[in-house]
Amino acid sequence: MQGPRRTEAPPDLTDADRRVVVIEDHVLLAESLTGQLRTAGWEARLLPVPDTVPALGEVVDRVARLQPRVAVLDIDGQRFGDGLRLVAPLVRSGVGVVALTTAEERTRRGEALGYGAGTVLTGETPLADLLAAVRAVAVGQPAVDPEERHELVAAWRLRHRERRELLTRFANLTGREREVLSGLLRGRAVRQISSDIGVTEATVRTHVKSILAKLRVGSQLAAVGLAHRIGWRHRGS
Template sequence: MRTQGTRVCLIDDHALFAESLQIALELEGHEVRRIPLPKDLHNATALLPTVLRYKPSVLLLDLDLGNADGSALIEPVTRAGGAVVVVTGSTDRARWGLCMRYGARKVLPKTGPLNDILATIRRISEGRTVTTAEERDELVRFWRDERKEVQELHERLGRLTHRESEVLGMLMEGNQVRDIAAHSTVSEATVRTQVKSILSKLEVTSQLAAVGLAHHASWNAPHSS
């Protein structure tokens, strides 16, 4: 039996996907409101007043909204009584776990069948469970493990001297040893010694691995002098 009258908000920055999903939901009998995204959106919470005015039963939410992270909407919408279903192109299970921790009822991949989204909304409308406790705990565990790993990476990065941090920052920008030496007016041998120290402190064996570690930790280098 088809559930009628469920108020659904849809936030997604992929027009074709959003339009297709809206059509499918309306054919199911749901009342759908797509929230327009400003071109200069940098904080997803700017959309919150519009979402709350609509008072949706379900918010279908993408995570990557241009320069904004949609996960910032999960907690406030949940507190207001809405059920949040994340539909995302991200395959990062730790990120999915963070969404569940914030209160999302379900996380679905955009690569999955359309019917999975429709069935999830139908089950929520009927007051039924859409994610088991085991599934939620597993995803949250991914997030906790990722957070622990990132904390450990930041501890390693914290061992660097200011100068070593500057050098790592320049490596992250794609500079070679000779470029860094020329920029800093020091010898290439000096920079190589600094790079060797960076690798030792970060417990990696290559410049590429050091740069990858810094990116994974979302680390910001100090401005080079």
């Protein structure tokens, strides 16, 4: 039985333009994607999945040795390190990035674009659209509508500024306030927190009032929700 017919990449692409590296830690998906790119005429290589998480610089060096024009990068993967944090180093090294994600959040797409990705595609993207995106990035053409790119990056930057402001609020908590908030996160009552940290219940309530004021929330439940929202944890807990 004949295999799938090989279709040549567009004639205006040079041999260097056709070089693509796939960075994906789901092996079956990575092999499938690499094979589809090769069938479509691209010189696609698969970056081997490491046994342990390497430093970002090591990953970038591995990619650089393959001299690709484009990297198809799973930004949700973790075996190569935080996928999002790979985008900017790859772009700085001269590699165009087509980012892949299963997340629907606009801010995540905006973050990847803000770091320099040529485009961000989801798992619902048809193969033809993926190939078109790889080609556009390979030849330096826009792969995302400029207005959409601007909106997505702006949404990410706004959320990033809000997160930094929230982190500043938590950074202003004293050590004892952090202990009290950690107790609240664990579902401990004032009486139990008092026993845990060796202070009176009145002192714990005073700390709770201060926590609410510094975090600018109106209740213990809101303080706990805000801590969960930004992933705050007391180092000692």
